[in-house]
Amino acid sequence: MTDYIATANPGFAPYAMEELRRRFPGVKLSGLAPGETFKLSSGDIPGEELIASLRKDEPVFLRHLFPADEEAGLTADPEETAGTMIRFAKGLAAKLAGSTVAVQVRKSPDSPFPFSSAEGRDAIVPALRELGAEPVARDSKRILSVYAAKKSLYLGLSAPRDNLSDWPGGAVRFRREEGLISRAAFKLLEAERTFGLPLGGFVNALDLGAAPGGWTSVLLERGVKVTAVDPAEMHPSLEGHPRLRHIRRNAAELSFAPGSFDLLVCDMSWDPHHTCRIVSELAPALSAGASGIVTLKLMYRKPLQTIDDLVGEYAKAFEILRVKQLFHNREEVTLWVKRKP
């Protein structure tokens, strides 16, 4: 049995837990930070098997996890806490020597942990150097994770790919705050990275519900030609862009010549079933094998049921490649589909 510390977007841990229970009936789950972080004990399933299964077919709501190799008592005493973390690192000397390692420290709001994340990292880094490891911020061979809960400190060492995300707690950050048309742009950037779908590889995109133009601007930056559909105005900075056509109409009223686009993106803040109808009716405008990235608003009480229903509806015109709640998704998930031939 292996224990893990698992994280979902705020408020969505109950759904991440439900997905895990359905897939692995023997697992044990208990909340640590309400709605967001929980402990997962793999029960009879060997940890490696659980991780391999999760990596192969990622659940929608589980954003991140790391193995809790050690659970230690926690007080507010800085020296004692630093000592616990350093002792844990020293116990892994053989694995750490000669390896790049990222230290990721997080805490629950009710934890007495006496450090900020950065201070917690700084408390371990000198010991890692002494052990012959190379502490780095990103792209490391290993991740040393620390999660401080109310009473316990959980510590683990893992390969980044086994955490589902190599960002602390799966909180993906982009350094593009300046000049960004809308924060919505982060959703498309995260989808590109998470799904391994370089947007610059597309030629003609249809952006439904495009205003004010965050997603459109990302696509234009990647060199894609964009047809943006939205009755609302686009950001003035996009006006007159040579590769942008803005159609100020309701997407439900439009049709295009067959095979016009190799990418459809859709971020309409609307009932997800209506959105599905609009996207499916526009499917013939996509070339065979074209990709679609669509946000599905979770406006009903049973998100897992809503997702199942929508996947069934989208599957009529599309092959479903992924459904994932990205870090930048709020009350929604992101769907990646492919137009059926």
Ligand SMILES: C[S@@+](CC[C@H](N)C(=O)[O-])C[C@H]1O[C@@H](n2cnc3c(N)ncnc32)[C@H](O)[C@@H]1O
């Ligand atoms: C969340 S915003 C989209 C943000 C955009 N992705 C960005 O990055 O800036 C939702 C947009 O969907 C548009 N919308 C809603 N229903 C629509 C419809 N039936 N046809 C076209 N646009 C629609 C709204 O006018 C609104 O501008």
